[in-house]
Amino acid sequence: MKAQVTVTLREGILDPQGKAVEHALKSLGFDSVSSVRVGKSIEVELNGLSPEEAGKQVDEMCRKLLSNPVTENFSVKLAEPAGE
Amino acid sequence: MKAQVTVTLREGILDPQGKAVEHALKSLGFDSVSSVRVGKSIEVELNGLSPEEAGKQVDEMCRKLLSNPVTENFSVKLAEPAGE
Numbered sequence: 718m719k720a721q722v723t724v725t726l727r728e729g730i731l732d733p734q735g736k737a738v739e740h741a742l743k744s745l746g747f748d749s750v751s752s753v754r755v756g757k758s759i760e761v762e763l764n765g766l767s768p769e770e771a772g773k774q775v776d777e778m779c780r781k782l783l784s785n786p787v788t789e790n791f792s793v794k795l796a797e798p799a800g801e
Numbered sequence: 802m803k804a805q806v807t808v809t810l811r812e813g814i815l816d817p818q819g820k821a822v823e824h825a826l827k828s829l830g831f832d833s834v835s836s837v838r839v840g841k842s843i844e845v846e847l848n849g850l851s852p853e854e855a856g857k858q859v860d861e862m863c864r865k866l867l868s869n870p871v872t873e874n875f876s877v878k879l880a881e882p883a884g885e
Contacts, residue, residue, distance in 0.1 A: 723807075723842050735843075738843065738866070741866055745862075745865060745866060747858060747861075747862060749849055749855075749858065750845060750846070750847060751846045751847065751848045752844075752845075753843065753844065753845050753846070754843070754844045755841060755842070755843050755844075756842040756843070757840070757841065757842060758807050758808070758839070758840040758841060759819075759838070760809070760836075760838040760839075761826075761834060761837050762834070762835045762836040762837070763834060763835065764835045765833055766833050771833075774831060774833065777831075778831060781829060782825055782829060783822070
């Protein structure tokens with residue numbers, strides 16, 4: 718079972734990396750860009766768990782390690798690998 | 802118009818950050834984790850473009866700046882903001 722975790726900065730938290738990318742895109746001529754936010758995408762592969770259990774565990778992983786709940790939000794998407 | 806870009810390392814490319822997260826998760830007791838890969842999630846906000854044009858521009862941004870085509874793959878998802 719695969720879980721796709723996306724960790725993004727909360728609204729209102731400054732994102733200097735996003736700002737840098739935004740300026741770089743504009744200087745490359747992409748003038749229609751109005752904002753860029755950079756986050757993390759984490760793919761976790763889990764063995765021998767039911768979808769419910771996997772969801773619960775990944776949620777706990779996000780709270781304990783993968784995200785900083787003060788400054789970041791996270792979302793989890795579970796995907797059964799093909800053929801299982 | 803919002804575009805969600807996910808940049809991931811290609812298969813076969815070593816991911817030391819993912820390995821470190823995997824070990825950290827295991828040492829926290831998440832024994833069912835078998836592999837972790839860490840990538841980037843980039844949210845780009847664009848103004849005044851049709852969906853087709855936005856898709857094309859974001860694709861070009863990924864090739865020129867957001868990803869390294871030698872070591873990384875990217876995927877783009879376009880999302881019209883509510884009410885437009």
